[in-house]
Amino acid sequence: MSRRLIEVRDLxxxxxxxxxxxxxxxxxxDARETVALLGPNxxxxxxxxxxxxxxxxxxxxxxxxxxxxxxxxLSHARRKIGLVFQDSDxxxxxxxxxxxAAFGPLNLGLTGDEAMERAREALAQVGMAAAExxxxxxxxxxxxKRVAIAGILAMRPEILILDEPTTFLDPPAAAxxxxxxxxxxxxxxxxxxxxxxxxxVAPRAVFFEKGAVVGEGTVxxxxxxxGWSGPLTGLRTLP
Amino acid sequence: xxxxxxxxxxxxxxxxxxxxxxxKTAALVVFLIVVTTSTHNFVVLGPAYLGMLVAGMAWARxxxxxxxxxxxxxxxxxxxxxxxVALAGDPQxxxxxxxxxxxxxxxxxxxxxxxxxxxxxxxFEGLGAPRFLLMVAQFLYRYLFVISEEAQHMRAAALxxxxxxxxxxxxxxxxxxALAVLFARSHVRASDxxxxxxxxxxxxxxxxVRNLRFGLADALFLVPAAGFPLALRLALGGGV
Amino acid sequence: xPMHIPDGFLDTPVWVGLNVAALPAVxxxxxxxQKGFDHSRTPLLGVMGAFVFAAQMINFPVGVGTSGHLxxxxxxxxxxxxxxxxxxxxxxxxxxxxIFQDGGVLALGANVMNMAVCGTLAAYLPYHxxxxxxxxxxxxxxxxxxxxxxGALLAISELLLSGIxxxxxxxxxxxxxxxxxxxxxxxxxxxxxxxxxxxxPDFVHQPSGRRSYVLGALASAAILLSVVxxxxxxxxxxxxxxxxxxxxxxxxxxxxxxxxxxDYEAGFFESPWARKAGAGMAGLVLMFGASVLLGRFGKKxxx
Numbered sequence: 001m002s003r004r005l006i007e008v009r010d011l012x013x014x015x016x017x018x019x020x021x022x023x024x025x026x027x028x029x030d031a032r033e034t035v036a037l038l039g040p041n042x043x044x045x046x047x048x049x050x051x052x053x054x055x056x057x058x059x060x061x062x063x064x065x066x067x068x069x070x071x072x073x074l075s076h077a078r079r080k081i082g083l084v085f086q087d088s089d090x091x092x093x094x095x096x097x098x099x100x101a102a103f104g105p106l107n108l109g110l111t112g113d114e115a116m117e118r119a120r121e122a123l124a125q126v127g128m129a130a131a132e133x134x135x136x137x138x139x140x141x142x143x144x145k146r147v148a149i150a151g152i153l154a155m156r157p158e159i160l161i162l163d164e165p166t167t168f169l170d171p172p173a174a175a176x177x178x179x180x181x182x183x184x185x186x187x188x189x190x191x192x193x194x195x196x197x198x199x200x201v202a203p204r205a206v207f208f209e210k211g212a213v214v215g216e217g218t219v220x221x222x223x224x225x226x227g228w229s230g231p232l233t234g235l236r237t238l239p
Numbered sequence: 240x241x242x243x244x245x246x247x248x249x250x251x252x253x254x255x256x257x258x259x260x261x262x263k264t265a266a267l268v269v270f271l272i273v274v275t276t277s278t279h280n281f282v283v284l285g286p287a288y289l290g291m292l293v294a295g296m297a298w299a300r301x302x303x304x305x306x307x308x309x310x311x312x313x314x315x316x317x318x319x320x321x322x323x324v325a326l327a328g329d330p331q332x333x334x335x336x337x338x339x340x341x342x343x344x345x346x347x348x349x350x351x352x353x354x355x356x357x358x359x360x361x362x363f364e365g366l367g368a369p370r371f372l373l374m375v376a377q378f379l380y381r382y383l384f385v386i387s388e389e390a391q392h393m394r395a396a397a398l399x400x401x402x403x404x405x406x407x408x409x410x411x412x413x414x415x416x417a418l419a420v421l422f423a424r425s426h427v428r429a430s431d432x433x434x435x436x437x438x439x440x441x442x443x444x445x446x447x448v449r450n451l452r453f454g455l456a457d458a459l460f461l462v463p464a465a466g467f468p469l470a471l472r473l474a475l476g477g478g479v
Numbered sequence: 480x481p482m483h484i485p486d487g488f489l490d491t492p493v494w495v496g497l498n499v500a501a502l503p504a505v506x507x508x509x510x511x512x513q514k515g516f517d518h519s520r521t522p523l524l525g526v527m528g529a530f531v532f533a534a535q536m537i538n539f540p541v542g543v544g545t546s547g548h549l550x551x552x553x554x555x556x557x558x559x560x561x562x563x564x565x566x567x568x569x570x571x572x573x574x575x576x577x578i579f580q581d582g583g584v585l586a587l588g589a590n591v592m593n594m595a596v597c598g599t600l601a602a603y604l605p606y607h608x609x610x611x612x613x614x615x616x617x618x619x620x621x622x623x624x625x626x627x628x629x630g631a632l633l634a635i636s637e638l639l640l641s642g643i644x645x646x647x648x649x650x651x652x653x654x655x656x657x658x659x660x661x662x663x664x665x666x667x668x669x670x671x672x673x674x675x676x677x678x679x680p681d682f683v684h685q686p687s688g689r690r691s692y693v694l695g696a697l698a699s700a701a702i703l704l705s706v707v708x709x710x711x712x713x714x715x716x717x718x719x720x721x722x723x724x725x726x727x728x729x730x731x732x733x734x735x736x737x738x739x740x741x742d743y744e745a746g747f748f749e750s751p752w753a754r755k756a757g758a759g760m761a762g763l764v765l766m767f768g769a770s771v772l773l774g775r776f777g778k779k780x781x782x
Contacts, residue, residue: 055434075440083438089385090431093378093522095357102448107440112448135246137384151439242578271585275487275494313485313580320488320643327644336643339487344580347486351577359577367502369509371521376570378525383532383574390533414539415670418549421537422530422558422671423678429526433519443518 003031005065005159005187011051013058021047022058023211029159034188036198036219038228039208045191048208049161053081065158079108082152086164088144092136097128097147100136104155122154123147126180142173146180161189166197195223241309242383248301248352255299255353260362262457266464267350273468274342277476281335287471288342292349299353306352310345317341356380361451374445386425393417482634483575483590486583490641497637498588504596505569511562524567527559531571539667547660552594553602553623553668558675560684561603568595593633602626610686616669623665631657
């Protein structure tokens with residue numbers, strides 16, 4: 001039996017001005033699973049994942065690895081969950097690649113040497129070991145994405161969440177990312193519009209609409225049910 | 240762009256690049272003080288100081304001609320005041336002012352061309368600068384590259400929308416609007432950065448990865464780097 | 480056109496003194512900027528600093544084919560608050576000195592005191608007192624203008640104190656240009672704050688009800704200092720004496736100083752231009768002082 005890593009029950013959230021963003025979302029994620037979150041813009045996918053590591057807080061229950069998420073257990077959640085943001089430039093803020101990758105481990109309390117060790121390991125895992133001393137503004141979009149992922153992997157999370165990971169990537173870079181994700185053992189949540197990527201990376205999909213989960217199943221099932229398959233989705237090809 | 244060129248130069252490899260930033264900063268400060276207090280015999284001292292800088296550039300494998308040309312960015316301002324002084328009847332002093340500002344700028348440029356800015360900032364922490372300020376400067380530098388590009392795109396977009404046609408007042412308001420949009424974007428980016436930091440366990444303090452190490456090579460560098468201009472000044476520059 | 484003083488211009492006691500003054504000032508402001516906020520300030524101030532650099536690329540038409548750009552101190556003060564704005568400006572000045580060689584390194588203390596500390600605080604002062612009422616836009620405009628004027632006047636007085644002679648005509652033209660720049664900065668700041676409020680009122684800092692007398696006193700002192708500085712420096716014959724000694728016309732100079740009044744070399748410091756400029760600034764300060772008092776009474780009434 002698989003371990004349940006994330007359990008969400010009836011999550012609700014409203015913005016400052018009162019507009020409802022999440023209307024009672026239920027969700028679960030088991031070890032080694034990969035789930036795609038699909039749905040139109042503004043349906044609440046990103047808002048939802050921001051709740052999982054406590055960047056936003058709403059009403060309802062969230063359990064990360066069996067521990068309920070509260071103010072006190074935030075650092076626990078942030079150790080377990082690694083969130084890769086859509087815009088790598090907002091994530092890579094340190095002056096060099098290796099220093100950025102070491103940022104997470106340092107926050108976990110490791111010493112400088114240990115953190116560097118972890119950072120090098122993670123960079124090797126994503127194939128960016130040679131770029132150690134380069135500045136983030138010199139990297140291509142695909143390279144930045146990999147370094148961002150390395151920064152997360154260096155913290156050894158159990159769950160990876162990627163928010164629109166293929167947004168700035170060209171097809172070869174997207175294919176390389178797909179390959180990398182397939183090799184990583186962590187459980188994954190991938191928020192994406194890229195239906196081909198979703199199909200290739202995730203056996204299960206969850207469809208969001210207006211702040212609630214309205215359907216679940218395999219990616220092709222879900223796409224068909226909600227009218228998202230068609231000629232447009234055949235434009236990009238992934239191996 | 241100027242900062243991109245300096246950034247590239249600062250990432251090259253040379254013995255000078257490898258020196259501790261604090262040693263280089265100390266050498267710079269001594270050099271600047273020597274230059275600024277050299278009022279006599281600058282005809283000889285000026286070229287001598289410049290020669291030392293050029294030697295440093297060659298040692299660091301930075302193109303001296305390019306570097307010296309870039310240091311000239313200080314001249315427009317200095318020449319205005321030098322001109323005023325010349326008009327007041329003291330052309331000798333005017334030339335001195337311009338020359339001193341130029342040599343000083345070239346020295347600063349050499350420091351920055353051989354030391355990546357974040358390392359330089361970390362060196363300043365040892366000199367008592369508040370860490371908060373240094374981190375702000377580091378973020379500023381990091382995002383200078385990103386935001387300059389955004390601003391350039393906005394400018395190009397505005398120009399392509401017929402920049403010269405509308406009346407002055409409307410254009411003024413349009414420019415203010417563009418600035419406000421850039422401001423808002425920057426603000427959103429700042430909160431995204433903060434969120435990404437929180438997601439990686441940030442709890443308020445920036446922890447250092449590696450401490451700077453001041454070694455024998457740095458001491459061996461500092462003594463002549465600071466001592467030589469000082470000696471030159473005392474020998475040829477007249478009284479203190 | 481902001482006044483970044485390069486190295487080689489200021490006299491040793493002047494630049495040393497200003498560096499000594501800048502260190503604790505920046506330390507205090509850095510602490511104040513962090514206090515009461517969570518640690519999100521660091522990326523915010525850094526990114527806003529980068530924003531100021533980028534903002535200087537956007538041109539504002541001033542008519543007759545010329546255009547100017549925002550300098551930014553007052554805008555930062557109205558949106559981030561005075562201490563955070565001062566810290567951001569300090570970071571900007573440091574980057575400008577190091578990377579762009581705009582302003583000297585030894586002179587950094589002077590430039591920081593002039594623009595980041597005094598200039599920013601002077602920019603915030605009117606907003607602090609009148610930022611809430613009907614005179615809000617005027618307050619913002621005045622803040623923008625003051626940020627330029629205070630910085631410029633302090634710089635000029637430091638240069639004069641260091642014995643840089645400025646013929647009356649040059650001084651007059653400089654001051655004229657600074658007035659234009661000040662008005663432009665005020666206008667741009669008002670326009671941008673207005674646009675920001677239209678987008679998201681949150682962006683703009685609301686002046687706190689609790690008045691900080693320390694900041695108010697510091698800011699008033701900054702303004703008075705700048706005017707007094709110009710007047711004092713222009714009347715001070717020491718700078719002139721040093722100049723004369725340097726250039727080696729010592730004997731002639733000695734005769735000059737024996738007769739304090741009249742004569743050409745002493746004359747340009749007593750030129751009508753310097754006098755007018757000084758009087759103008761003094762008038763501004765008096766008006767300002769009067770408004771400060773009125774502002775105080777105004778606030779009391781509304782309570």
